[in-house]
Amino acid sequence: MYFNAIAKIVAERTGCDISVVKSESKFAELGIDSLDTVELLMGLEDEIGIEIELDQKVETIDDLNKFIQSKQG
Secondary structure (H helix, E strand, O other), rough: HHHHHHHHHHHHHHOOOOOHOOOEOHHHHHOOOOOHHHHHHHHHHHHOOOOOOOOOOOOEEHHHHHHHHHHHH
């Protein structure tokens, strides 16, 4: 549900092509460290218009997508 928004922010943040970002992509493999994750979440909050309080570890794009969905539903 939020995959496209996450992929867009990740691509902007890392400078990679959006087609490289897959559901199974790990943040570490995309060059995103813990500091980048905080900034990524802030950009994502602006993009989708909801506050995200990450209270668990997410390793992949899909993990983050599912986490956001679980908090919204």
